[in-house]
């Protein structure tokens with residue numbers, strides 16, 4: 535039987551039978567949640583809440599955590615007037631992301647097959663994000679700034695994932711998602727490390743996955759939240775630090791942790807029991823991009839401890855963009871569009887959800903991917919590429 539490397543044989547990890555706290559890593563002395571640094575990311579002044587979400591235990595806990603916030607009742611977390619689809623929001627983009635939360639109840643608990651980054655996309659505990667990457671597809675779904683929506687029914691989400699895992703049985707054969715475990719992406723539409731500043735949904739999911747020996751949670755992040763080091767995942771969660779050259783990140787990854795911080799956190803997360811992978815994404819083709827990526831890969835090679843390198847793998851994802859987002863970005867961050875919007879290199883693509891996206895043309899994309907693989911082979915040959923597209 536395959537199981538997580540940090541977990542003993544048997545249905546329940548031994549530590550779960552011990553008194554609370556026994557055998558667990560100590561919580562960090564100073565938690566990030568509640569600190570001035572966390573308040574810079576999230577200074578919530580307005581909470582839009584569905585009545586059922588506001589009345590739930592998690593909803594009440596979140597509302598109590600942000601006592602300065604005005605709570606506004608909304609019939610649905612979708613299409614909130616003045617928040618989603620309001621062109622005026624483009625000008626207030628970052629203020630909306632840091633100052634607004636939405637609380638809703640997740641109605642659709644569908645587990646979708648993926649097969650690329652993960653075997654399955656789990657129903658996530660949130661959507662929307664407090665960070666503001668200029669290329670982010672997350673706002674495309676709800677419109678404009680799209681701050682964090684927390685789904686307060688995490689217990690139902692976890693229950694659904696648990697039943698899905700039980701129905702799969704063991705993974706029959708290794709694939710590029712994972713050799714042993716079924717991989718469930720829990721953060722498709724947001725960033726679980728920032729969600730952890732709001733409530734315990736990320737902690738609850740990490741805890742749940744350590745009990746499921748045939749499965750593994752996975753999420754990508756651009757935010758280093760040391761509170762996650764105390765979650766004790768025992769190999770049941772893969773954290774994927776998203777990386778791009780620092781100069782691109784400074785222009786495009788608004789409000790995120792600096793790339794060097796994400797890289798230097800990798801060793802701590804591995805030691806704390808996470809599997810640590812990297813998303814090399816999005817790859818933005820611009821003058822000088824090859825030298826910049828070579829520099830990033832050399833930094834990985836210099837800085838990462840051998841133990842991180844030994845288990846690391848990467849996903850490589852070329853930039854896709856979108857005409858609607860391009861137009862909105864021109865209103866709040868036009869400099870980003872100088873590198874993101876390159877019609878001479880890009881072609882239109884109708885995506886699954888019907889939105890009109892653009893991606894690098896076939897030839898240009900193939901050449902760039904080949905070049906990046908060569909750079910990885912030269913500067914970080916230990917870094918296995920799980921997939922590239």
Ligand code: SF4
Nearest residue numbers: 663665666667670724
């Ligand atoms: S961190 Fe991820 S979800 Fe958040 S804005 Fe950036 S790309 Fe979007």
